[in-house]
Amino acid sequence: MFEKLREAFSSLTKVISEKKLSEKDLDEVLQNFQLTLLESDIAQEVVESITDSLKAEMTGLSVERSKETGSLVREKLRSIMTGIFTKAGTVDVFKLIDAKKQKGEPFTILFLGINGTGKTTTVAKVAYLLRQAGYSVVVAAGDTHRAGAIEQLSEHADRISVKVIAQRYGADPAAVARDGALYAKSHHVDVLLVDTAGRMQTNQNLMEEMGKIVRVVNPDFKIFIGDSLAGNDAISQAQLFNKYTGFDGAILTKTDADTKGGAALSISFTTNRPILFLGVGQEYKDLKKFDSVAFVDSLIA
Ligand code: GDP
Numbered sequence: 001m002f003e004k005l006r007e008a009f010s011s012l013t014k015v016i017s018e019k020k021l022s023e024k025d026l027d028e029v030l031q032n033f034q035l036t037l038l039e040s041d042i043a044q045e046v047v048e049s050i051t052d053s054l055k056a057e058m059t060g061l062s063v064e065r066s067k068e069t070g071s072l073v074r075e076k077l078r079s080i081m082t083g084i085f086t087k088a089g090t091v092d093v094f095k096l097i098d099a100k101k102q103k104g105e106p107f108t109i110l111f112l113g114i115n116g117t118g119k120t121t122t123v124a125k126v127a128y129l130l131r132q133a134g135y136s137v138v139v140a141a142g143d144t145h146r147a148g149a150i151e152q153l154s155e156h157a158d159r160i161s162v163k164v165i166a167q168r169y170g171a172d173p174a175a176v177a178r179d180g181a182l183y184a185k186s187h188h189v190d191v192l193l194v195d196t197a198g199r200m201q202t203n204q205n206l207m208e209e210m211g212k213i214v215r216v217v218n219p220d221f222k223i224f225i226g227d228s229l230a231g232n233d234a235i236s237q238a239q240l241f242n243k244y245t246g247f248d249g250a251i252l253t254k255t256d257a258d259t260k261g262g263a264a265l266s267i268s269f270t271t272n273r274p275i276l277f278l279g280v281g282q283e284y285k286d287l288k289k290f291d292s293v294a295f296v297d298s299l300i301a
Pocket of ligand 1: 253
């Protein structure tokens with residue numbers, strides 16, 4: 001996982017700590033570093049922010065390049081990354097659910113994302129996690145466009161013993177979500193999870209449809225699902241959903257297969273929203289709470 005980014009950080013630290021570099025050498029080293037960051041799916045604006053900040057730090061240093069300089073760079077990298085995650089904040093979804101539960105109302109979570117990113121699987125994983133934590137859950141099959149979407153969600157739900165609220169294909173997704181909300185309220189269900197369609201990120205209709213669902217359902221929480229393997233596409237999808245519907249946090253899928261590692265940092269930086277969980281496999285249990293400190297540590301070890 002995330003080998004490429006880890007390698008980028010460790011080779012920068014190594015070069016800086018082992019060689020005495022002129023300012024010109026340093027420029028060249030930082031340029032190479034920029035390229036490796038871009039190849040590791042770090043978005044351009046994040047790359048610039050990281051290297052500008054590093055350059056400012058390094059240029060002021062008149063000391064010999066040494067082991068000390070290496071650890072200084074390492075700490076600088078750590079603080080830049082920690083700063084990005086700290087600015088994006090954290091959120092304890094369980095606490096929010098509990099607050100709503102105390103009022104006797106269901107907590108509604110809307111899932112946003114493009115087809116193929118792992119959205120349906122992630123809805124099932126979240127349902128499973130909530131069931132394991134003792135909450136009652138119902139799922140609304142809001143993707144009424146994609147052939148097979150309703151059956152796929154129903155199959156997952158059957159396996160984890162969660163009820164699905166669905167209508168026919170072509171039905172208004174906002175109406176399905178509203179049915180889900182009515183069911184959850186009348187049956188005193190703790191959490192309603194609403195799956196949605198995800199045709200194309202540039203599809204204006206999709207954004208309008210999401211806007212309509214948000215207005216009708218007024219969810220308590222919106223989660224963007226991003227595929228960590230999708231590189232810059234995942235980042236632009238996150239920005240688009242954030243612009244049109246807004247979201248409260250993101251889940252990154254398929255991180256178990258991600259050799260690059262830049263998606264979490266880029267999405268947090270560009271949307272200023274926290275990463276909540278990482279998808280780390282294809283089973284229901286494969287959803288891991290995102291720990292930014294452990295994440296940064298693993299990159300800078
Ligand atoms: P959707 O079109 O966005 O609803 O995507 P699906 O939920 O159908 O998932 C697409 C594929 O990605 C499926 O084969 C999933 O098993 C797989 N997938 C989803 N999440 C993960 C993950 O965290 N790790 C891995 N390795 N595969 C995943």
